[in-house]
Amino acid sequence: MIAQPARKYQAFAPVELHDRTWPSQSLTHAPVWLSTDLRDGNQALFEPMNVERKLQLFQELVRIGFKEIEVGFPAASQTDHDFVRRLIDEDLVPDDVTLMVMTQSRADLIERTVDAMRGAPRAIVHLYNATARVWRRVVFGMNVTQVMALVQDHVSLLKRLTDARPETRWTLQYSPETFSATELEVSLRACQTAIATWGAGPGREVIINLPSTVENATPNVFADQIEWMHRRLSPREHIVLSVHPHNDRGTGVAAAELAMLAGAQRVEGCLFGNGERCGNLDLVTVALNLYTQGIHPGLDFSDINGVARVAEACTGLPIHPRHPYAGDLVFTSFSGSHQDAIKKGFAAHDPEGLWQIPYLPIDPADLGRTYDSVIRVNSQSGKGGIAFLLERERGVVMPRRMQVEFSAAVQRHTDASETEMSGPALWALFQTTYLDPGTALSAVAQAITCHAHRLSEDGQGIELDVTIEGVRQTLQGQGNGPIAATVDALGLPLEVHGYEERATGAGAQAQALAIVEAGLAGTPGATFGVGLDSNIVTASVRAVLSVANRLVAPPRTAPAVAATAEG
Numbered sequence: 001m002i003a004q005p006a007r008k009y010q011a012f013a014p015v016e017l018h019d020r021t022w023p024s025q026s027l028t029h030a031p032v033w034l035s036t037d038l039r040d041g042n043q044a045l046f047e048p049m050n051v052e053r054k055l056q057l058f059q060e061l062v063r064i065g066f067k068e069i070e071v072g073f074p075a076a077s078q079t080d081h082d083f084v085r086r087l088i089d090e091d092l093v094p095d096d097v098t099l100m101v102m103t104q105s106r107a108d109l110i111e112r113t114v115d116a117m118r119g120a121p122r123a124i125v126h127l128y129n130a131t132a133r134v135w136r137r138v139v140f141g142m143n144v145t146q147v148m149a150l151v152q153d154h155v156s157l158l159k160r161l162t163d164a165r166p167e168t169r170w171t172l173q174y175s176p177e178t179f180s181a182t183e184l185e186v187s188l189r190a191c192q193t194a195i196a197t198w199g200a201g202p203g204r205e206v207i208i209n210l211p212s213t214v215e216n217a218t219p220n221v222f223a224d225q226i227e228w229m230h231r232r233l234s235p236r237e238h239i240v241l242s243v244h245p246h247n248d249r250g251t252g253v254a255a256a257e258l259a260m261l262a263g264a265q266r267v268e269g270c271l272f273g274n275g276e277r278c279g280n281l282d283l284v285t286v287a288l289n290l291y292t293q294g295i296h297p298g299l300d301f302s303d304i305n306g307v308a309r310v311a312e313a314c315t316g317l318p319i320h321p322r323h324p325y326a327g328d329l330v331f332t333s334f335s336g337s338h339q340d341a342i343k344k345g346f347a348a349h350d351p352e353g354l355w356q357i358p359y360l361p362i363d364p365a366d367l368g369r370t371y372d373s374v375i376r377v378n379s380q381s382g383k384g385g386i387a388f389l390l391e392r393e394r395g396v397v398m399p400r401r402m403q404v405e406f407s408a409a410v411q412r413h414t415d416a417s418e419t420e421m422s423g424p425a426l427w428a429l430f431q432t433t434y435l436d437p438g439t440a441l442s443a444v445a446q447a448i449t450c451h452a453h454r455l456s457e458d459g460q461g462i463e464l465d466v467t468i469e470g471v472r473q474t475l476q477g478q479g480n481g482p483i484a485a486t487v488d489a490l491g492l493p494l495e496v497h498g499y500e501e502r503a504t505g506a507g508a509q510a511q512a513l514a515i516v517e518a519g520l521a522g523t524p525g526a527t528f529g530v531g532l533d534s535n536i537v538t539a540s541v542r543a544v545l546s547v548a549n550r551l552v553a554p555p556r557t558a559p560a561v562a563a564t565a566e567g
């Protein structure tokens with residue numbers, strides 16, 4: 001990088017539009033969408049799609065609900081030509097879908113393009129030429145007058161050729177390529193030349209498509225440019241004002257949204273932002289941004305993972321895990337305070353009310369995604385997320401102080417392993433930490449191992465068959481219930497501070513989960529013990545033995561459970 005970038009790069013001059021109105025507008029409805037996945041997206045791939053892949057993507061675009069689809073540049077490539085022919089010859093285009101094809105403003109290409117569309121009931125021909133100063137000088141070697149003549153000559157040719165094929169309802173789309181870098185008066189002149197030459201009027205609409213071929217300014221400048229054009233284009237009522245933002249500055253979506261506020265009625269882009277360089281505008285993001293404002297986009301992304309997999313298969317490009325709405329990680333929270341807020345949000349959520357879950361701008365279920373990965377645990381996680389996972393996956397509802405205690409154990413584990421902790425690994429650690437002997441942890445050395453217990457008929461007396469520090473013995477105790485009786489039988493100075501029991505699982509799989517909080521008399525502090533059994537008495541006895549073990553036995557280390565990422 002150079003020390004003084006101003007010597008090499010020039011800031012974009014703001015638009016003189018002091019009475020701009022777009023900043024105080026709001027979006028109220030979806031635009032007309034145009035997918036250019038099969039043209040702009042396709043021309044940017046390592047390997048452009050073959051006919052079969054194009055067909056697969058076309059069918060997905062139709063299924064999503066696109067009514068205008070740019071299917072290629074038929075005069076430029078045999079594949080695109082064959083694809084267009086296949087769509088028309090095999091009648092693969094639904095009645096409410098219109099194909100668009102692109103051509104440069106060159107006579108031979110226009111002729112081939114119109115011919116490629118023969119037999120289509122409707123067609124949009126997309127004619128373009130670059131208009132910005134650098135392109136005029138460097139690429140075309142033309143002055144402004146010559147550029148206007150180029151537009152007039154080629155729209156005129158297109159009109160002649162299409163008038164000769166009245167069986168098709170033809171629409172002209174004219175794009176002053178590089179619009180965002182072009183002097184506004186020049187863009188307007190080029191557009192008005194195309195509009196007048198085509199003869200726009202009732203029943204003969206023209207689409208004027210204004211691209212930021214290369215993004216070169218902040219999105220508010222693009223919005224000003226669009227509002228400037230919107231006010232001047234004529235006859236405005238017979239013009240569909242379209243935008244085609246690219247994403248070189250990473251603001252393609254913002255540019256489109258502000259452009260809609262400024263008068264754009266139609267938006268061109270690609271699924272997940274495929275397209276030249278940094279891509280086209282991401283149609284999925286714009287559509288779902290509208291959805292989160294309560295506006296249905298008219299596009300169906302209720303199986304967003306399915307759409308993503310088709311797009312990836314057809315383009316050969318992976319979708320980034322943090323891509324809005326579709327990325328693998330975008331509904332996942334690792335950090336403690338976020339997890340805590342999400343957990344509380346779900347607890348307070350009214351399924352019939354507004355979506356107000358902290359940190360989740362959209363309900364993943366609306367996109368066909370599950371809540372499975374909403375919370376994942378690593379060393380940045382806190383008690384809220386850990387409690388959420390245990391509750392969701394195992395039905396274990398921990399009291400708040402126990403959440404604090406167990407999250408410290410999780411923290412020690414994740415700090416040591418430096419990896420994410422999967423749901424199964426979390427459960428294994430919970431078992432090692434709390435569950436009493438006789439469960440999956442019988443192999444772990446226990447200070448107190450219970451082999452059997454028998455409660456008297458009145459529920460006041462208990463007999464325990466236990467091994468304590470390697471010595472097998474029978475203990476008897478009395479109390480006003482199994483917990484008190486077990487404490488009495490153990491003969492330890494246990495003080496029970498709290499007890500909770502709830503069912504986990506349902507039906508035949510249901511088990512009682514007993515949680516006991518206790519301390520040793522005369523010793524500060526308390527800890528928790530857990531018992532899990534299909535029998536509620538057994539669960540209580542085990543919870544007491546668990547807490548006794550944790551109070552008198554040295555802390556055990558976590559089991560070696562693979563800390564793999566959840567699938």
Ligand SMILES: CC(=O)SCCNC(=O)CCNC(=O)[C@H](O)C(C)(C)COP(=O)(O)OP(=O)(O)OC[C@H]1O[C@@H](n2cnc3c(N)ncnc32)[C@H](O)[C@@H]1OP(=O)(O)O
Pocket residue numbers: 040043073075076077103104105106109128129130139140177213276
């Ligand atoms: C911003 C965009 O995405 S625009 C779409 C771009 N997409 C593509 O280009 C993909 C398909 N294109 C192609 O396959 C080829 O470019 C073809 C077949 C159309 C043309 O190929 P070629 O005839 O070899 O021309 P090539 O593209 O190399 O050269 C560009 C020539 O077209 C001219 N040209 C470029 N764009 C246009 C245009 N919109 N209208 C008229 N002429 C144009 C250039 O000035 C240059 O002219 P020159 O030869 O007199 O210097």
Ligand SMILES: CC(C)C(=O)C(=O)O
Pocket residue numbers: 040128175176177178209211212213214244246
């Ligand atoms: C709209 C067309 C010409 C385009 O792809 C662009 O300018 O980026």
